[in-house]
Amino acid sequence: MEYVFKNKFYTIFFTIFDFIGSVLFFPAKLIFRSKLPKDPKNILIIRLDHIGDVVYSAPVAVNLKLAYPDARITFLVSTPAKDIIANNPYIDEIICFDAPWFSREKKTNGNSALFWGLVKKVRKINFDIGLDLRGDFRQIVLMWLSGIRFRVSYGITGGGFLLNKQTHYHKRFNPLERNLHHLESLNIPIVINRTELFSSKDDVAFVEGFLSENNIKPEYSVIIHPCAGYSSKNWSSEKFSELARLIRERLNLSLIFIGAQKDVKTINSIIEASGIDAINAAGKTSLGELVALIQKTGFFIGVDSGPSHVASILNKPAIILYSGTNNANEWAPRGINTVVIQKKVSCQECELLECKINECMNLITVKEVFDTLNVLVAKNINKE
DSSP states (O other): OOOOOSSHHHHHHHHHHHHHHHHHHHHHHHHSOOOOOSSOSEEEEEEOSOHHHHHTTHHHHHHHHHHOTTSEEEEEEOGGGHHHHTTOTTOOEEEEOOOGGGOSSOOOTTHHHHHHHHHHHHHHHOOSEEEESSOOHHHHHHHHHTTOSEEEEOOTTSOGGGOSEEOOOOTTOOHHHHHHHHHHHTTOOOOOOSOOOOOOHHHHHHHHHHHHHTTOOGGGEEEEEOOOSSGGGOOOHHHHHHHHHHIIIIIOOEEEEOOOGGGHHHHHHHHHHHTSOOEEOTTSSOHHHHHHHHHHSSEEEEESSHHHHHHHHTTOOEEEEEOSSSOHHHHSOOOTTEEEEEOOOTTTTOOOSOOSSOHHHHTSOHHHHHHHHHHHHHHHSOOO
8 A cells, every 4th residue: 555644654654553454354354245335325425624625526426426316415524615515416415524634723622522423423324335535544434433334435544444445546636536536446437527516596696796786897807816725825915916906907807805704804905005996805705605706707816725726617717826835737726717827946746834935936926927817808808
């Protein structure tokens, strides 16, 4: 087994752990050989990490529903990611659990109690098939403790001996390919290999009202998302201010800044420094409303984040300012109207959450981003 740990200690530990586990579980696996249920009643999909990850997981539910139309499909996701799949007609139920191991605000109190509470909740449903799409040891243990009959995942962080089907991990697959590969390994047909996002009527109505109240013509507007989950992925506020000024003065497009509640102050300072009128919608929309807003507006500019993936999937003309912390070929949005700007640096793919130098983002210039937007505007706005 090839593990994905960068820390050698974890690699050594789980190599030994998995060897011992494989030996101990071998007799039981030999006696109780589990096969993929032919007519499953309940299927669980686990994706507890971040919004962008959940976005690319939805096609798994679609293809499972097409393969097993009578099965009940349940998605286990974090609370913030719930809205991104809430209106998906192929998903029957959503269970929310905010996994402390993926929280950007580290908390330790009560984590064990929360985990065991989730185990009890999942066990009551009596799932026939469970798919942990990420390949996370803790989630594999969750499936095993919950008594899920047939368990599928990657064994890249340990616990592979607890699985009935261990999917082969391909490093250079993009997130969507990696998710669907679980189904391919089970010989489940891939009918839909793209992500589709669904907005509710209420979300669409909210956005239409929002745009009308602010006198914004949708096709002549730009959404800007300046704040990523980690500071290593951020572009400077000064550059966003200068970019906003150029867009407003030279292209005469309306600007809508989006983000979380914690980003309000940063965005206010960006707008104030730009000296132009812009809307700060940070913290003012639900995730579902945000999806509808991106769908309705004309253009998108953002850093590596969930909204950037949403814009790409919706095929909006989008510019993604991508840091060097991750491999863009593997993780960056791939929409047909998406332009990814990434600078190559010596410390490429560092995976740092914070960086004092932030060279990869500082090398991206305002002129480069503005010129790229200018090209997209010329292609997508019919000039009279």
